[in-house]
Amino acid sequence: MTTNNLESVYFLLVDDLDENLLALEALLRREGLVLLKAKSGAEALELLLQHEVALALLDVQMPEMSGFELAELMRGTERTRSVPIIFLTAGSADQQRRFRGYEAGAIDFLQKPIEPDILKSKAAVFFELYRRRQEVARYATSLEEADRYKDAFLAMLAHELRNPLAPLRNGLEVLSKTPGEDMARDVLAMLKRQVSHMSRLIDDLLDISRIRSGKIELRLDDASIQCVVETALDLSRPMMETAQHQLTVHMPETPIRLNMDVTRIAQAVGNLLNNAAKYTADQGEISLDIRLDGDILVIIVADNGIGIPADKLEHIFELFMQIEDAQTYSQGGLGIGLALVRRIIDMHGGSITAESGGLRKGSTFTMRLPGARVGTAVQTHTAAPPLVEDKQEKSLRILVVDDNIDAAQTVTWMLEMLGHDVIQAHAGESALEKAHDFKPDAILLDIGLPDISGYDVCRQLRQKDAFKNTIIIAQTGWGQKRDRDMAFESGFDHHLVKPASPDDFTRVLKLGRTRA
Numbered sequence: 050m051t052t053n054n055l056e057s058v059y060f061l062l063v064d065d066l067d068e069n070l071l072a073l074e075a076l077l078r079r080e081g082l083v084l085l086k087a088k089s090g091a092e093a094l095e096l097l098l099q100h101e102v103a104l105a106l107l108d109v110q111m112p113e114m115s116g117f118e119l120a121e122l123m124r125g126t127e128r129t130r131s132v133p134i135i136f137l138t139a140g141s142a143d144q145q146r147r148f149r150g151y152e153a154g155a156i157d158f159l160q161k162p163i164e165p166d167i168l169k170s171k172a173a174v175f176f177e178l179y180r181r182r183q184e185v186a187r188y189a190t191s192l193e194e195a196d197r198y199k200d201a202f203l204a205m206l207a208h209e210l211r212n213p214l215a216p217l218r219n220g221l222e223v224l225s226k227t228p229g230e231d232m233a234r235d236v237l238a239m240l241k242r243q244v245s246h247m248s249r250l251i252d253d254l255l256d257i258s259r260i261r262s263g264k265i266e267l268r269l270d271d272a273s274i275q276c277v278v279e280t281a282l283d284l285s286r287p288m289m290e291t292a293q294h295q296l297t298v299h300m301p302e303t304p305i306r307l308n309m310d311v312t313r314i315a316q317a318v319g320n321l322l323n324n325a326a327k328y329t330a331d332q333g334e335i336s337l338d339i340r341l342d343g344d345i346l347v348i349i350v351a352d353n354g355i356g357i358p359a360d361k362l363e364h365i366f367e368l369f370m371q372i373e374d375a376q377t378y379s380q381g382g383l384g385i386g387l388a389l390v391r392r393i394i395d396m397h398g399g400s401i402t403a404e405s406g407g408l409r410k411g412s413t414f415t416m417r418l419p420g421a422r423v424g425t426a427v428q429t430h431t432a433a434p435p436l437v438e439d440k441q442e443k444s445l446r447i448l449v450v451d452d453n454i455d456a457a458q459t460v461t462w463m464l465e466m467l468g469h470d471v472i473q474a475h476a477g478e479s480a481l482e483k484a485h486d487f488k489p490d491a492i493l494l495d496i497g498l499p500d501i502s503g504y505d506v507c508r509q510l511r512q513k514d515a516f517k518n519t520i521i522i523a524q525t526g527w528g529q530k531r532d533r534d535m536a537f538e539s540g541f542d543h544h545l546v547k548p549a550s551p552d553d554f555t556r557v558l559k560l561g562r563t564r565a
């Protein structure tokens with residue numbers, strides 16, 4: 050950073066005599082320094098309001114307000130509290146006066162007539178000190194800015210990466226239901242594994258910015274832990290199977306209910322199970338235990354894997370924290386899983402702890418969630434069966450609108466395999482025209498379109514009687530509450546975050562028109 054970029058430094062000189070002010074000015078003048086001159090305490094306070102001052106040189110004896118009184122007023126105000134003060138006294142200040150001066154915040158006393166060199170060198174120290182502070186403040190500001198840009202970039206990157214992933218995933222889903230050669234099947238299985246690994250990494254990337262900006266939102270529902278476990282097991286099954294681990298699950302028969310965000314809690318339990326699978330050598334033993342302790346739901350995930358050194362235990366829940374030795378076992382990760390788990394559990398008012406006997410002694414993670422109870426109604430999670438087998442009873446006319454042609458095409462294939470009659474549009478205006486001609490029962494509408502936004506398309510459709518009963522579903526890359534609210538305000542019935550799974554489509558189509 051060059052001196053040219055730096056702002057001026059201000060010193061305040063206060064003396065009731067013009068000649069003293071002029072003498073001080075002549076002594077202190079230097080490039081980059083602005084000398085503010087005041088002939089009274091009142092004038093000085095006025096100047097202090099207008100400028101940030103690096104040093105105040107105060108004459109002690111002034112007619113209306115003494116230097117000490119002025120210093121006391123400066124100490125009483127937040128803005129001027131830490132301005133360094135040097136008192137200028139005529140004759141030697143006695144002990145008592147010095148004491149009062151220091152109490153008022155003086156850092157030094159100089160005796161008149163002033164020794165020019167001494168004053169100059171002291172002033173130079175304060176000038177430099179202030180300059181350093183300015184520099185540090187500038188660095189801090191630019192660092193903060195860079196940090197914000199980076200977070201925004203990460204969020205954008207994750208969002209953009211999801212777009213090509215959606216058609217990839219859907220395409221694979223369609224292919225896997227099509228009969229083919231053995232070898233093609235193997236390749237397909239491999240592609241599916243890799244794509245789902247990539248999806249997980251991208252979801253994590255998106256969650257990093259959510260954790261850092263505190264923007265994770267919960268969708269609370271009264272649900273049973275049994276459904277959560279089912280989803281968590283689904284999430285971790287591929288890793289468990291690949292490593293041939295033996296997984297034991299202990300869970301009460303009677304449903305335990307809790308007010309929770311089902312998706313996020315399943316993600317938290319799934320993360321712990323995936324970690325157990327990742328950090329345990331093949332054919333390990335992993336267990337998931339669930340029990341009720343009073344009104345606390347206790348979820349314990351234990352493994353007999355590589356374990357966690359004692360000095361790392363308290364750090365593993367920090368963002369980006371990874372234990373180096375453990376990385377040889379890991380199949381890739383960003384070090385955010387546990388930070389996310391802790392955040393989710395915190396937001397539910399619960400706690401999570403980790404224990405380990407040390408290296409190669411396995412690890413145990415214990416989650417505690419308050420407010421649980423034995424539920425009467427068993428609301429088993431009806432995970433929709435795989436897409437193709439699950440034919441809708443009724444074939445619907447569906448208009449798919451997405452400017453990403455591959456995304457539109459793969460969704461179309463999926464919906465056609467479900468027995469629906471599907472057409473596509475790739476922009477807002479053409480969507481309006483096609484909707485008018487085709488009279489669809491349902492419209493799957495992307496929000497970011499090249500001409501008019503999906504919100505506007507939906508609003509225009511809802512104004513026409515012909516579309517009062519049409520199921521309109523928003524599809525966006527952003528799943529924040531604000532986006533959902535916007536969608537519902539514009540007349541959408543449902544909101545799906547990309548990439549939506551076949552199950553998601555089936556579910557919302559079955560729910561039908563909800564906001565008539």
Ligand code: ADP
Pocket residue numbers: 324325328352354355356357365370371372373375376379381382383384385386387388411412
């Ligand atoms: P990631 O697995 O992506 O590195 P996590 O936040 O999920 O990130 O975990 C942080 C670190 O904690 C891991 O890198 C690993 O060193 C350690 N760790 C997590 N779970 C286990 C486990 N079950 N056994 C041993 N180490 C673990």
